[in-house]
Amino acid sequence: MKTDTARLLTGAEAAAHAMRQVDPDVVPIYPITPQTPIVQTFSKLVADGRARSAIINVESEHSAMSVAIGSAASGARTMTATASQGLALMIENIYIAASMRLPIVLAIGNRALSGPINIHCDHSDAMLARDSGAVQIFVENAQEAYDFMIVASRLSDHRDVMLPVMVCQDGFTITHTAEPVQLLEDDEVPAFVGEYSIPYPLLDQSQVTTQGPFDMPDYYFEHKRAQADAMDGVVPATSEILDAFRRLTGRSYDILEAYRLEDAERVVVVLGSAAGTAKEVADELRDKGEKVGVLKLRLFRPFPDSELFGALLGARSVAVLDRAMSFGSFGPLYTEVCRALYGSGIRIQNYTYGLGGRDLYPEHVRTAFAELAEEPLGSKAAPSMRYLGVRE
Amino acid sequence: MPTIKTLALNESKEKRFLGGHALCQGCGIPIVVRTVLNSIETPVVVVNATGCLEVATTRFPNSAWSVPWLHVAFENAAAAASGVEAAFRALQKRGTLPQDEPVTIVAFGGDGGTYDIGLQALSGALERGHRFLYVCYDNQAYMNTGIQRSSATPFGANTTTSPAGEVSFGKAQQRKDLTAIVAAHHIHYVGQSSISHWHDLSEKVRRAVAVDGPSFLNVLSTCQLGWRHAPRDTVSIARMAVESRFWPLYEIVDGYYRLTHEPTGAVRVDEWLRTQGRFSHLFEEGNDHLLAEIRRQVDDDWFRLLRRCREDASFFGEGQNLSNGSGRARGVIALND
Numbered sequence: 001m002k003t004d005t006a007r008l009l010t011g012a013e014a015a016a017h018a019m020r021q022v023d024p025d026v027v028p029i030y031p032i033t034p035q036t037p038i039v040q041t042f043s044k045l046v047a048d049g050r051a052r053s054a055i056i057n058v059e060s061e062h063s064a065m066s067v068a069i070g071s072a073a074s075g076a077r078t079m080t081a082t083a084s085q086g087l088a089l090m091i092e093n094i095y096i097a098a099s100m101r102l103p104i105v106l107a108i109g110n111r112a113l114s115g116p117i118n119i120h121c122d123h124s125d126a127m128l129a130r131d132s133g134a135v136q137i138f139v140e141n142a143q144e145a146y147d148f149m150i151v152a153s154r155l156s157d158h159r160d161v162m163l164p165v166m167v168c169q170d171g172f173t174i175t176h177t178a179e180p181v182q183l184l185e186d187d188e189v190p191a192f193v194g195e196y197s198i199p200y201p202l203l204d205q206s207q208v209t210t211q212g213p214f215d216m217p218d219y220y221f222e223h224k225r226a227q228a229d230a231m232d233g234v235v236p237a238t239s240e241i242l243d244a245f246r247r248l249t250g251r252s253y254d255i256l257e258a259y260r261l262e263d264a265e266r267v268v269v270v271l272g273s274a275a276g277t278a279k280e281v282a283d284e285l286r287d288k289g290e291k292v293g294v295l296k297l298r299l300f301r302p303f304p305d306s307e308l309f310g311a312l313l314g315a316r317s318v319a320v321l322d323r324a325m326s327f328g329s330f331g332p333l334y335t336e337v338c339r340a341l342y343g344s345g346i347r348i349q350n351y352t353y354g355l356g357g358r359d360l361y362p363e364h365v366r367t368a369f370a371e372l373a374e375e376p377l378g379s380k381a382a383p384s385m386r387y388l389g390v391r392e
Numbered sequence: 393m394p395t396i397k398t399l400a401l402n403e404s405k406e407k408r409f410l411g412g413h414a415l416c417q418g419c420g421i422p423i424v425v426r427t428v429l430n431s432i433e434t435p436v437v438v439v440n441a442t443g444c445l446e447v448a449t450t451r452f453p454n455s456a457w458s459v460p461w462l463h464v465a466f467e468n469a470a471a472a473a474s475g476v477e478a479a480f481r482a483l484q485k486r487g488t489l490p491q492d493e494p495v496t497i498v499a500f501g502g503d504g505g506t507y508d509i510g511l512q513a514l515s516g517a518l519e520r521g522h523r524f525l526y527v528c529y530d531n532q533a534y535m536n537t538g539i540q541r542s543s544a545t546p547f548g549a550n551t552t553t554s555p556a557g558e559v560s561f562g563k564a565q566q567r568k569d570l571t572a573i574v575a576a577h578h579i580h581y582v583g584q585s586s587i588s589h590w591h592d593l594s595e596k597v598r599r600a601v602a603v604d605g606p607s608f609l610n611v612l613s614t615c616q617l618g619w620r621h622a623p624r625d626t627v628s629i630a631r632m633a634v635e636s637r638f639w640p641l642y643e644i645v646d647g648y649y650r651l652t653h654e655p656t657g658a659v660r661v662d663e664w665l666r667t668q669g670r671f672s673h674l675f676e677e678g679n680d681h682l683l684a685e686i687r688r689q690v691d692d693d694w695f696r697l698l699r700r701c702r703e704d705a706s707f708f709g710e711g712q713n714l715s716n717g718s719g720r721a722r723g724v725i726a727l728n729d
Contacts (some may be wrong), residue, residue: 024481054478056478058471058516058520059512059513060516062467062513063468063474063517064476066471066472067471067474069472069475070471070472070676071475071476071479071482073476074475074476074480076477078479093464109601131666202460203436205435205495208459208460210457212450213450213452214446214450214452214463215449215451215452308703
């Protein structure tokens with residue numbers, strides 16, 4: 001492994017540097033709703049001749065994703081970035097891109113959805129896309145933001161996958177916070193990611209294709225069923241790519257991070273930057289002799305059922321921290337964890353935290369661990385939502 | 393100059409749009425598609441907005457297209473075409489695609505997908521300057537989904553969402569002038585044509601695709617179902633729209649207007665309206681003022697266009713003939729055949 005010394009980069013800049021090194025053919029961008037520093041950092045890198053990508057400045061995120069579909073279908077490696085309302089505006093096309101099995105990498109700076117309008121961090125935007133058919137990866141810090149943009153680039157056009165991949169980093173908490181980030185050498189990244197290739201590029205005149213046709217009830221179901229198989233390919237492909245990434249960089253990642261789970265009785269499950277706070281609290285409680293741990297998921301779509309089940313098998317109770325709401329139901333992460341742990345007898349409590357950029361403090365995580373300890377096991381009480389850090 | 397033989401020869405060499413599709417008997421859209429594709433000498437890639445053409449030609453597992461064809465959604469054909477063009481240029485630049493094999497990118501959309509829901513994506517693509525031809529087949533309503541009014545629907549037309557009734561006379565608003573909106577993007581070539589004038593359409597396609605940048609054609613296409621006329625009258629009713637000055641044929645080259653067909657004036661607009669069931673209620677007693685309003689709109693538009701064309705005549709040089717090479721058009725390459 002050759003890496004240059006760590007550089008001080010925000011998560012947004014780290015993602016932009018990964019894009020520079022991957023050097024995609026086409027990058028359609030819309031800067032606003034809300035503005036993200038990822039596209040402007042990348043634009044400057046291109047303007048300085050440090051990447052050859054064609055930047056297409058479109059008039060909306062809907063068009064950004066439409067251009068991305070046209071470009072990726074044509075046979076060009078394509079990336080874009082967005083957040084919040086911009087992701088909401090893209091949604092229609094994210095579903096279409098996934099159904100057309102188009103490998104488009106999206107850098108997402110997770111932020112709240114309107115209304116009220118708010119530009120700060122939560123996961124409402126990503127959760128809006130959870131059923132789109134796109135792969136969703138959540139990262140904890142700027143280093144992971146950089147690393148997983150590179151991993152996603154190799155994953156998206158992996159023959160067993162061929163799907164859009166969203167690399168979700170928390171808005172502001174990661175996108176705007178500078179941390180030391182180890183970059184790979186410029187020549188190592190294209191070699192790791194490989195040449196972009198899809199089996200049926202639209203521009204291939206020797207192999208003419210009709211792409212995006214009309215399905216009646218006699219075929220639609222089969223096509224959606226086949227899309228489910230593409231998702232099934234993601235976990236093995238990701239594991240294989242993370243293995244290669246570890247050999248290249250020495251940085252060892254798994255599709256989930258089991259932190260001090262060996263003999264843990266109480267576990268907090270989280271996505272994204274909150275994992276840092278949760279691990280800090282776990283260390284503190286471990287020092288006091290409490291058997292606690294943290295499970296951080298990197299893949300949310302597909303949801304890593306068996307890996308999660310295996311990691312939590314020894315736990316007695318679990319607190320699932322959601323940074324998005326599903327009104328009329330429970331948190332999106334909680335409902336997934338309940339499903340994956342169904343029949344295990346593990347008690348599972350849902351907490352909502354951090355909406356619209358509200359900070360998660362260590363005391364909130366301490367509260368969750370403490371409440372898990374207080375409640376009797378096997379309680380038949382109906383599940384209820386608890387909120388961390390909200391004024392009632 | 394293209395002749396019908398040129399088009400037939402091109403089609404015999406490479407049949408780009410095949411039969412067996414599900415477009416209605418008497419539909420004007422295949423005339424648009426075949427005339428456009430047979431007038432282009434290079435290989436093509438077609439991008440299609442959701443609509444009659446897309447639905448009726450690509451029902452899986454069948455396809456009427458023997459050229460590369462892409463459909464994404466209703467409102468984004470121009471943006472998807474931008475992506476294809478950007479990819480084509482990027483791959484050529486990097487040497488993945490050969491430098492010397494040109495491709496013409498053509499987007500087709502109906503009036504709903506162009507005047508209404510797709511207008512933003514179209515405007516963005518035109519402003520960015522992608523090299524592609526956008527062809528709007530304008531049949532003046534959302535015909536695929538059951539004849540709902542669009543902003544291309546003419547004043548007074550009876551549609552399922554602007555129905556004529558006891559207290560309504562059909563669509564109460566004048567249609568949008570999309571051709572002028574497109575021209576306001578300062579693109580090199582904009583044309584308005586009709587399925588009734590294949591020669592005019594073919595000429596305009598050849599000029600449009602010669603432009604290094606975006607070009608646009610607004611082509612009147614009748615819909616026997618929505619306009620309510622016999623399928624056999626498709627072409628003659630489109631011709632009457634042109635001859636009555638309801639749908640003038642003209643082009644806008646670098647912002648300069650030129651009439652490409654002088655209507656005979658032999659057809660009055662009332663006569664054209666009378667050919668279609670969608671206007672039949674206008675001929676009921678007490679509706680003369682509505683017919684008068686339509687005549688006023690058509691006259692206003694026509695004389696404004698005529699003034700514009702007269703003002704701009706000198707730009708096109710002797711005889712207003714682009715093909716003699718005397719025009720000063722910057723973006724348009726003069727055609728010498």
